[in-house]
Amino acid sequence: MHIFVAPHPPIILPEIGRGEEQKAAATIAGMKRIAGEIAALKPKTIAVVTPHGHAFRDALCVSVERDLTGDFGQFGFPRLKFSFTGSEKAVDFCDALEEAGIQAVALDRAAARQYQISTHVDHGALVPLSFILNDYSDFELLHIGMGFLTKEATCAAGRILAELLDESDVLLFSGDLSHRLLPESGSGYDKQGAVYDALIVNAVKNKHYGDILEVSEDLLEHAGQCAQRPFEMMVGALDGYETETEVYSYEGPYGVGYMTAHIIRGVPPRLSSRTSIGTSAGKYPKRKAWERSPAFL
Ligand SMILES: [Zn+2]
Numbered sequence: 001m002h003i004f005v006a007p008h009p010p011i012i013l014p015e016i017g018r019g020e021e022q023k024a025a026a027t028i029a030g031m032k033r034i035a036g037e038i039a040a041l042k043p044k045t046i047a048v049v050t051p052h053g054h055a056f057r058d059a060l061c062v063s064v065e066r067d068l069t070g071d072f073g074q075f076g077f078p079r080l081k082f083s084f085t086g087s088e089k090a091v092d093f094c095d096a097l098e099e100a101g102i103q104a105v106a107l108d109r110a111a112a113r114q115y116q117i118s119t120h121v122d123h124g125a126l127v128p129l130s131f132i133l134n135d136y137s138d139f140e141l142l143h144i145g146m147g148f149l150t151k152e153a154t155c156a157a158g159r160i161l162a163e164l165l166d167e168s169d170v171l172l173f174s175g176d177l178s179h180r181l182l183p184e185s186g187s188g189y190d191k192q193g194a195v196y197d198a199l200i201v202n203a204v205k206n207k208h209y210g211d212i213l214e215v216s217e218d219l220l221e222h223a224g225q226c227a228q229r230p231f232e233m234m235v236g237a238l239d240g241y242e243t244e245t246e247v248y249s250y251e252g253p254y255g256v257g258y259m260t261a262h263i264i265r266g267v268p269p270r271l272s273s274r275t276s277i278g279t280s281a282g283k284y285p286k287r288k289a290w291e292r293s294p295a296f297l
Pocket of ligand 1: 052
């Protein structure tokens with residue numbers, strides 16, 4: 001199964017960046033490479049895990065509508081909009097989560113009314129999807145918003161998701177690394193930002209995925225990131241499998257760390273090799289400001 005990692009700064013879209021996006025040339029090249037590879041794979045389903053969907057305290061949010069739309073209106077570009085066919089596997093995913101004791105909100109129009117939220121696809125998913133749509137559109141979208149679950153439950157949800165998908169489907173984890181790499185980044189400079197980014201990039205580069213689960217709350221707090229939860233779900237999807245991995249790009253041109261990467265999940269796990277998960281359970285602290293507010297960068 002092909003698994004991709006992508007960031008989601010709206011500024012890298014030429015319609016929004018209007019030239020500024022050129023500072024993130026390596027990221028854009030990585031995004032285009034991912035899009036080209038997905039087009040060659042022709043997956044029926046692309047599952048996108050995003051940190052900027054509707055985040056519930058104790059549940060994942062899974063879009064079960066078949067007609068999905070999203071736009072960049074919150075960034076001042078309402079005419080930059082996209083539509084997708086929702087995946088028929090979305091309901092099965094909710095059922096499988098429930099069976100495993102993990103709560104999920106099956107987001108359709110009725111649920112959206114009940115919670116007074118929208119069914120729109122968020123920018124965490126839209127930015128990578130907009131690159132993919134340039135090359136390939138014949139897929140169904142399984143749109144998954146992170147919830148504030150324990151690490152253990154988050155990893156388990158990743159494993160369940162990967163088991164539900166076909167080998168020919170694609171899984172994409174969306175996340176930006178530290179927002180505090182430079183004083184001008186808007187979130188304030190913190191020297192721990194670069195430490196976090198190096199840890200995550202090396203974990204993917206060296207196939208030490210379990211390191212992602214070991215990041216301390218203190219480092220998460222200092223780094224100011226939105227990738228941690230989606231990437232923890234990715235660890236669950238990879239746990240115990242042989243993999244091939246390549247980091248396509250890493251840079252922080254606006255003071256925010258962006259990584260693009262491709263991981264191929266190969267041989268199925270031996271039960272004895274599944275040891276990395278289950279040791280780091282615990283509740284997360286409250287949602288942080290950088291996880292709430294829309295960010296151009
Ligand atoms: Zn983000």
